[in-house]
Amino acid sequence: MSLLTIDKATKKFGGLTAVDGVSFSLEQGEILGLLGPNGSGKTTLINLISGALPMTSGDTRLNGVSLAGKRADQIAHAGVARTFQLVRILPSLSLMENVMITAVFGAKSHWGQAAKDTAMTALGRVGLADRATASAGSLTYIDQKRLELARALAAEPEVLLLDEWLAGLNPTELAQGIALIRELSQSGLTILMVEHIMEAVRALCPRVVVMNSGSLIADEATQSALNDPCVIAAYLGDSADA
């Protein structure tokens, strides 16, 4: 059985269909790239999986359990963690608190020292452990991204959804970021990542799914997908933004 199954996920905004019957699945421990030109519905799909938006129809299943109709907090509790395309940190809280919340309210519901330990471990993995007591409002952009990842990790999730987590990094940071994600993947975490940076996709994802105008147009090995005429046409058709 697949760990996460997306089954005919559909989202309509009024007359506009943003996600149109998308189906694919992730195996335990897999790292899958979600590609597509801007406006193709990738982030909307991530929002459907994480429960930020309710599906119009379709279903997602985690370990065979249906998540359709569940609220974001219930889905998070079930073991799905995410980062956001536009980084969202909690500026009035310390780094420790920022990260601790998923440990406290996630699947494991830690409290007290256990929650702090989990948070420290997560901060350690992204390299922010030494600044745990600082205020999150004072962080640089890359550190905010790290913090957000640490927060997702402290949930000890089964599935991690990364929405362009590598975007906006300089080459050195990008190399660090790729290494970090690889490390997470190697530790057995299942990852679905939306990404525009092909270098990263090639380096990290053996397999990709590609969306265009809300539909899935490819689900195959990364190398063949990037040579797929459909995929190229989709990107070229929107070349100004891609």
Next chain:
Amino acid sequence: MVNLFKHAKACTTAFAVAAASFMTAGHATAADDTITIGYAVALTGPNATGAGISTVPNYRLWVDQVNGEGGIEMPDGSRKMIEVVEYDDRSSNEDLVRAIERLASQDKVDLILPPWGTGANLAIAPLMARFGYPQLAVTAVTDKAPEFAARWDRSFWMLGGGHDYATGLVDVLAQARDAGTINNKIAAVSVADGFGIDLIKGARPAFEEAGFELVYDESYPLGTSDFAAIMSEAQASGADSFVAFSYPPGSFGMTKTAQAMGFNPKVFYISVGGAFPIYPGIADGKADGVMAIGGVDGTSDSVKAYFDAHTAFVGNPPDSWASAVTFASLEMLEQAIGRVGLDHGDLAAELSNGTFDTVIGQVKLEDNQLRDLWTVGQWQNGAFVGVGPADKTGAAAPVIPKPEW
């Protein structure tokens, strides 16, 4: 009509006087040649409108007059100047209660004058009783006055209850009906507030007993600003008498609406606000014939003198219902002090048993209540005069039907 500029000036002067008098209040009690009188009324907030008409100007006028004569006369013939401690209760009973505690236990004033409003007077009654001060509650209309007078034996209730006003009105209307001037149908509206509900509850059985038929009987919420729908229903009801147990905004609004739509009932009765000096202006100079709650003796010279003094001091005449009674209550206090001095127990006994000469005539309380009251008044030749009870000295004959607007 209110002259806004004049008012503003009067207001600032009064404020300066009050502020100045407060500065000296702290050590005033020590001096033997003064007596300190304190009060807490609403100078801001929703109650400020009512207190600003019936209560505050009369307190200030009275103090001014007494001090102008060299002070209050004591039983030994000496005179003591009045010093005033004035607080704003911000229309909140919580603040009011605290202000009374302050007057009694901190400022240790000789006498405390009551606040404006039924709720406010009830809120301080237990405190006044505990501290022993006599309480001459004027602007408190309540049918439970006898109960309260018995509960707090130094409290005096000067403005009757809703039932008094309702039955007073019914008497006036019944006479007109018996004379064949009006039919036996009544259209009544009441404001959904303690006052309006008290009055309509008193009026319903009284109307029925007198053989009237209430063809329209609705209450409207406090804060209603549009009366077109209500007035057109009342007009369509076929009643000759329109009766509104209302507050000033409603009284004024209904008058204007009736004028605009040409609604000319033979009796047009409104409640609070109808006896205000600004009413004829609001009625566009056509107030004559309008009936309202309250009234004063139109033939009395003392009332006329009081009106003149009030106009000269405040800038506008007083209202013709609670103002004169408020002023009379102060005169009672003054005379009682002259007879027995400042001891609270003696004062209360004297107020309870004595007879006093006031602007509203000779006053003698019955069971700590003023029962000899004007219940219905009417605008006649530009003045608001008492018409009911008909047997009261100076009662004018009601003009029914009211001339058309």
Next chain:
Amino acid sequence: MKYVIYPVALALLAAVPFVASDYALGLLIGMVTYVTLASAWAMFSGPTHYVSLATVAFYGAGAYVVAMLNEVMAYPMILLITAGVGAAMALVVGLSTLRLAGVYFVIFSFGLAELIRQLITWYEINIYGTLGRYIFVDITARGIYWQMLALAAITIGLTAYINRSRLGLALRVIGDDEVVAAHSGIPLARMKLMAFVLSATILTLAGAIASPRWVYVEPAIVFNPTVSFLTVIMALFGGANRLWGPALGAIPLFLAFEYLSAHFPDVYPIFLGALFIGVVFLFPNGVLAGIEGLRRGKKEETA
């Protein structure tokens, strides 16, 4: 250490009525009442940033429950019922409104007091048959003070407890970013509702405790919107996100208003208005935070 200081301080405060004059006691009651109201308000609105103008809806409802029941049952029983009524009201209101964001919640809470006032008026006139009720309960000013002091202590203690609990953490996250909160597994509705109900129950109880001082209640007297406004400004003035912020905002402002009402009654609204504007511009996070900021700035300068 603080396990000694707090009980001792509380005992001292409780002993004050034995030496204070009636007026001083009245001042204390007022002060403690607003400390309670501001602290209870901040319990929910502080961390979540949901600015509620509905304080008087609950405070007034509490007073009304006492007015309705004081002739038929014992006072402690009434307090229990009051707490129940407050919690039930908050539950209904919370369930329907806490999904409203920002300005809509403020507007709703602004209208809520008015709505409840209208409903009670309608009920009194049409069902009870008259408007205005009397509260003749045999409770002295001291009794009211002690009860209110106890409620204030409970409120601040409860806030301290919440701050260190999961609920407190959840509320702070919600105040910063509801989307992150939801995706971190925080059940938004339940957490907000819990805090709102706790806060509203205390506000309702405060109204019940204060009401015997009014003797006579009427919707127009009880649902005085100024109470809501003062509560908000006191809590914000001190700092709604801090345990002692609301209390430290309530005490000086209460005394300032008392001074103004005696000395400059006519400028009281102007002062209040200027204060509101000043707080928003100068101390957006409260005076406590402002002072801390200043101190930190100075330290950095000297360092």
Next chain:
Amino acid sequence: MFVTILILGLVLGGTYALLALGLTLQYGIARIMNLAYGELTLAAAFVLVALMQGFGISPLLTVALIGPVGYVVGSLLYTVMMKPLVARSSGGKLDVDSILATFGLLFLIQGVLLLVFGPNFTSISYLDKGVTIFGVTVALNRLIALGICVVVGGALVIALATTRWGLALRAVAQTPTSAPLVGLDVNKVARQGFALGTALAATAGATVAMYQTFSASGGVVFTMKALVIVIMGGVGNVGGALAAGLLLGLVETFVATAIDPGLTLAATFAIFLLVLLFRPQGLFGKA
């Protein structure tokens, strides 16, 4: 009876709608939820009475001239008070800040009005004449208010929909963050929106003075009424506010005539709360 309800309701609704137009502009364009709105209308009402009683100036002249004065006052208010807030924060924080700041303004104006004009009820008699329309008599001054409302509101709706200026206002209203990208001076447009809202508030207030009794502490009643209508019509939706105002007038008149005058305010609040809960975008807005 149907005609009576219709005409009385529309006339009442016209006065309501006029009251709400300015508030919806202020929030829609300038993003300022102005709780001192009622006090601004009250101030205009007091000015009208003072000018009439002090200098014998015709109320109609005041109504015509107070709009521009309101515009200047609004412009100043925005520059001095609101702009720093907008510059400091946005979104939910701005909402809260502007509510608290305008709360302060509410008390400030109320205090000044109390000091200058006193606490008493003020009411004048002007054009209280009846005019008969289809057999229903309505007051001329209320009819004037309805007229002003229809003319001003209609002109606004058309101007917003067709002119370049209207386009700029709408652009800022919809996406204040991206408006600068197309060369719009957001600050200027927001100031114009706020000032225009204040001008409308002043006009409405001056009109109110002709037919209603008011006192210095009653501003919040106007704010509440305007808020109800703004919410019903959809925040920032001028046409919606017009329609909602008229609708509210009809509902209140219907309830007062056919059901029970005691329930008019309850009906208002019920509609208000239902709209807030189920259609926070307003009766006429898109989901």
